[in-house]
Amino acid sequence: MIYIVIFGPPGSGKGTQSERIINKYGLTHISTGDMLRLEMKNGTELGEKAKNFINQGQLVPDEVIIGMIKNKIIEVENQSKGIIFDGFPRTVEQAKALKELLNQRGEQIEIMLDLVVERQELLNRLTKRSETSGRADDTPETIENRLKVYEEITSPVIQFYKSEGCYSSITKIGAVEEIFKEVEKILDPVLLV
Numbered sequence: 370m371i372y373i374v375i376f377g378p379p380g381s382g383k384g385t386q387s388e389r390i391i392n393k394y395g396l397t398h399i400s401t402g403d404m405l406r407l408e409m410k411n412g413t414e415l416g417e418k419a420k421n422f423i424n425q426g427q428l429v430p431d432e433v434i435i436g437m438i439k440n441k442i443i444e445v446e447n448q449s450k451g452i453i454f455d456g457f458p459r460t461v462e463q464a465k466a467l468k469e470l471l472n473q474r475g476e477q478i479e480i481m482l483d484l485v486v487e488r489q490e491l492l493n494r495l496t497k498r499s500e501t502s503g504r505a506d507d508t509p510e511t512i513e514n515r516l517k518v519y520e521e522i523t524s525p526v527i528q529f530y531k532s533e534g535c536y537s538s539i540t541k542i543g544a545v546e547e548i549f550k551e552v553e554k555i556l557d558p559v560l561l562v
Contacts, residue, residue, distance in 0.1 A: 370442070370476060371396070371451030371560060374458070376526065377484030378519040379512070380494040382548065386484065387455045389549045394560045397441075397449040401457045404437045405429060415440070435466045442474070450560070451479075460522060464529045479559050481530035482552065483538040490542060491516060 373396065375383050391398050408416030409423075415436050419429045434457070442452065458464040471477050486494075495512045530536040539551045 370446060370449065372471060372476060372478045373451065373453045373556070374478055374481040374530070375453055375455050375484070376481055376530075378486065378491055378523075379515045380491040380498065381484040381486045382545070383455055383484060385545055386482075386549060386552055387453055389545075390453055390552065390556065393553075394450065394556065396451045396453045396560075397445045398455060399438060399441055399452050399457065400455045401434055401437070404441060405434075408437055431460075431463050431466050434463070435470055438467070439470055442470075458526055461525050461529050464526050468533070478530070478533065478535050480555060481527075481533075481536050482555060483527060483530075483536065484548075485538050485540045486542065488516065 373390070375387055375390070377383050387398055390396060405416075405419050405423075409420045410416070415433055418433050419437075422429045422433070438454075438457070445452070454467075458467050468478070492512065496509070499508065499512070527536065537555045539548060539555070541548055541551050
């Protein structure tokens with residue numbers, strides 16, 4: 370299986386580009402937030418563990434998340450060409466845990482695709498999105514906080530994947546289709562072989 374990580378700050382277009390990648394290349398989408406909700410809804414052992422942490426206002430530990438990812442990989446391994454991770458890993462520790470999980474399977478992350486967008490453009494996009502979507506997490510205060518968390522906690526993951534030799538970035542700003550053309554230049558040689 371082929372594993373891709375799509376990466377970038379809030380408002381960088383990860384969700385939009387993920388949809389296009391899934392449609393073109395036939396990858397399975399793994400969003401840890403979606404997985405957590407599904408596991409809890411289905412009352413699985415991991416879902417119950419996650420629910421206990423969430424109900425106490427705590428973050429779900431990495432080992433629970435990695436357990437869910439392992440289960441999902443096993444579930445789709447004979448039905449999918451590969452997986453795109455969206456919103457994971459968020460920390461260097463999670464990136465290391467994912468690497469270890471894939472190493473146990475004799476696999477690795479092929480590409481970490483970083484959608485690089487300047488801070489002011491992110492603020493503009495997220496503010497505009499808040500006006501149209503009504504998302505509760507798009508208030509000016511939460512936007513600033515989410516960008517700060519990304520810069521302090523999540524962005525070090527970039528250096529981890531650079532050292533792994535699988536980092537690619539897209540710095541183009543423009544229409545969704547133009548950005549996807551840049552995505553294709555990176556993914557076509559790996560996924561259309």
